[in-house]
Amino acid sequence: MESDKITRELEKSTDACRCRRADRKEHCQDKEKPPAEKFINNHYIQYLAMITIKMAHQVINDIMNSVGSLPPERGGILLGPVGTNEVTKFCFDQGGRCSGASYSPDHVSLMRRMNEEWLPAGIDMKGFVHSHPGRLDWLTGGDLSYINQLLDKNVDMEMFIAPIVIPCEFRLRPIVVLRQRPRVAQEAHLEFF
Numbered sequence: 639m640e641s642d643k644i645t646r647e648l649e650k651s652t653d654a655c656r657c658r659r660a661d662r663k664e665h666c667q668d669k670e671k672p673p674a675e676k677f678i679n680n681h682y683i684q685y686l687a688m689i690t691i692k693m694a695h696q697v698i699n700d701i702m703n704s705v706g707s708l709p710p711e712r713g714g715i716l717l718g719p720v721g722t723n724e725v726t727k728f729c730f731d732q733g734g735r736c737s738g739a740s741y742s743p744d745h746v747s748l749m750r751r752m753n754e755e756w757l758p759a760g761i762d763m764k765g766f767v768h769s770h771p772g773r774l775d776w777l778t779g780g781d782l783s784y785i786n787q788l789l790d791k792n793v794d795m796e797m798f799i800a801p802i803v804i805p806c807e808f809r810l811r812p813i814v815v816l817r818q819r820p821r822v823a824q825e826a827h828l829e830f831f
């Protein structure tokens with residue numbers, strides 16, 4: 639399965655080993671340092687300095703109690719004050735089209751709420767969070783393509799926040815895509831406030 643291959647590649651090449659071995663400390667010390675970038679499955683994975691995403695505690699709670707508690711391929715929009723990269727609000731996308739293998743946001747409903755409710759209140763889109771099946775905790779080529787479309791339409795966004803939730807492990811992997819490197823998914827660090 640292609641997703642298992644990608645996951646194995648990522649585990650082999652990341653700085654911090656994600657294994658669950660009893661001898662993890664010794665095993666992880668034997669790992670080679672990761673390359674600055676690696677090309678996997680037609681897109682780049684970047685291992686440079688991590689960007690910090692500032693997220694309200696309530697947002698992570700809301701994400702994990704909705705997206706993290708449902709079958710994979712569910713999601714929602716991340717929101718925060720205009721002019722910042724802080725995530726202060728999460729809106730679960732109840733109208734999104736979901737299958738076991740894909741999630742398509744209800745862009746009509748979300749755009750209406752953006753124009754009528756959020757933008758007038760000084761709140762703007764910061765990105766989307768969605769879940770993947772199994773342990774695939776990275777953006778797919780389709781995810782990156784969709785993010786690039788959104789970056790093209792939202793010229794004021796320098797960074798698109800795109801965490802992936804893995805429901806079977808009840809965890810979230812923070813990922814960002816930067817405007818100046820739109821084909822590169824970059825792991826990020828979460829800072830809660």
